[in-house]
Amino acid sequence: MVKKVLKFGGTSVGSIDRIQHVAKIIKKEHDTGSQVIVVVSAMAGKTNELVKFSKNISENFDKRELDVLLSSGEQVTCALLSGCLLELKVNAKSWLNWQIPILTDGEHTNARIVNMNVSKINSFLEKGVAIIPGFQGVSKNGDVTTIGRGGSDATAVAVAKLFKADACEIYTDVDGVFSSDPNKVPVAKKIDKISYDEMLELSSLGAKVMQSSAVQTAMMYDIPLEVRSTFTDRKGTRIFDRENIDYSKSVTGVAYSKDDAKITLIGVQDKPGVAADIFEPLNKAQINVDMVIQNISSDERTTDITFTIKREDLIKTKDILSNNKKINYKTINHNDKVAKVSIVGAGMVATPGVTYKMFRGLADEKINILAISSSEIKLSVIIEEEKTLIAVKKLHTIFDLD
């Protein structure tokens, strides 16, 4: 008996019509004889509406009560979807966070699922489809806890893991994972198969198809995922272990993000320990430093140090640097009009010359590289923000993704 977890995001259940459509997808799956557990998000816009309510009351709305408030959204979808399935003569039942229960570690608005009781639902699955709310759980103390925005993906993967499902399908409003953003790069193509780690690099680099921590969990427990569209019948993107993928191309996708900022310290004393003195206080303040470059300065006794951070951390970072008595430098420059463009591909390791090819391509378009970082399956550069799309399209072309 095949057991599947199907997860439907907010736009997929954004209206009664759409929920009825989702019910038909589930019925089709159920009719094949599969056991089906469904995880649903709140109807599109609902969570934002509730957040707005809370912000009208207080910018620091109590987190425990925020969780009670927001968790109502998925409860509504669960009931409506179960009702639709029953109307289609498919036996179905909603299971709320406390009815299962879904146990979390208890941190409000940012909890982690630690366990679920599977026995009751497992015996129900022999009779019908179980509908579970994403994004939420109950703490040991019996409080409602939510697991952060996009948390329904995490719920789906946790359900797949704990119920030992054979597959976990993430239904969304796009056809799957693309070689680049299809709204901006019209030649971008849907990727049929991708490895967890490539997917992780793509999600963390700005391809917002699936929540990163959910992909991470799937990778850790080797749960095969499929991202596919609720609105078409097309096959989606299958995500699984790298070993099971044959790579014909060195690069799988080109991603970009515009949430970085670059800081340069000019005229830093060139002596051992200075980098530690610079970055230690940033680390303490939980500021994530991404890329670091050290240039030789015109003055021999000093050097220039450039690094990138999240754009939202810019002011905090400059404050910390200004108040750091341990370091000496001439000036601080910053640039928050930068973008990070990355090529991702598990095939990169086996293909010599990828780095050169990328730099050559960008140079041909007269794009200046401000910083570089790389991992086994990823090569990222920081460039001027206004050149982002030119860079993405160029890389997409030269790595045969068009």
Place this chain on the structure above:
Amino acid sequence: MVKKVLKFGGTSVGSIDRIQHVAKIIKKEHDTGSQVIVVVSAMAGKTNELVKFSKNISENFDKRELDVLLSSGEQVTCALLSGCLLELKVNAKSWLNWQIPILTDGEHTNARIVNMNVSKINSFLEKGVAIIPGFQGVSKNGDVTTIGRGGSDATAVAVAKLFKADACEIYTDVDGVFSSDPNKVPVAKKIDKISYDEMLELSSLGAKVMQSSAVQTAMMYDIPLEVRSTFTDRKGTRIFDRENIDYSKSVTGVAYSKDDAKITLIGVQDKPGVAADIFEPLNKAQINVDMVIQNISSDERTTDITFTIKREDLIKTKDILSNNKKINYKTINHNDKVAKVSIVGAGMVATPGVTYKMFRGLADEKINILAISSSEIKLSVIIEEEKTLIAVKKLHTIFDLD
């Protein structure tokens, strides 16, 4: 230590502004040193919106899932109100149906509260205000169950009973219970004190200030109620035992309703058992027959029987009568353009001539009485619907209520 239950209806919590206003009322009560338990309805319009969603899916939307759906409304209000109180530096905490739990007898969409765990909330009350959702509970099987429209009143009274509260205040959008509908009878006055049974007669006769079954429970356990406005500072109407009220007036209020219909069977055989043959099948079909009148017919061997039913039961009633082989009659007449007008007053028993005075008053206005029924504290007549307001105003005047 005084312990109070405050209940706020849908219009009282219909917007963020209003919820913030309600929080101030609660803070004021809490600042006097009272222990406060608050019962809230869903925001005005919310339950109707959710019902509409369900009806778009199916006219027979599954009742279990309907309860899951509708119960989300009060959950939202609980969280928002707790957040407002915390913002006002009043310690507060929402308690959901399953967290308390509120135990019901388990009938979906029409459950009855059978018990609540009071210990956890009682110890919390020493520290802060407990916010509880009205209208819902959990069955023995762990299913969400709602207790029918207007059920938040029933929750409030059940909470008052089980927590042994000293008072139960029902906050609503009117100043209290009026001697008649103030929107239609401008001279109607707010009643300061009223007995449970008078209130019951008024609610069941169409004065929709409080849900009848909640008043019934309050009467049974002698829980003093006060109905008052969320939007003014005025004293409301206190509802308690009849023995504690001095009656200066024979009649307390004049109520009316327009949901009745009248049926007349003309030329029914005048012999023993015929009434039983007529009404038994109606009773079996759960059609509630209100008033019955038997007239002598022009033909000596036959009689005319008139009775009233709920207007919504009219077609069903006519069908049952037509298919009833046990009875013989010439024709059926019906009239669904009738209204029931009633005078209610615990002082009526002690005042002779009330009946005569009512009939005289209606006759003065040339209003024909189509049927009559009475109880110890109530006298109702069926009249032509178009004369309703003339009758109500006349009775309001002649019984000194203006």
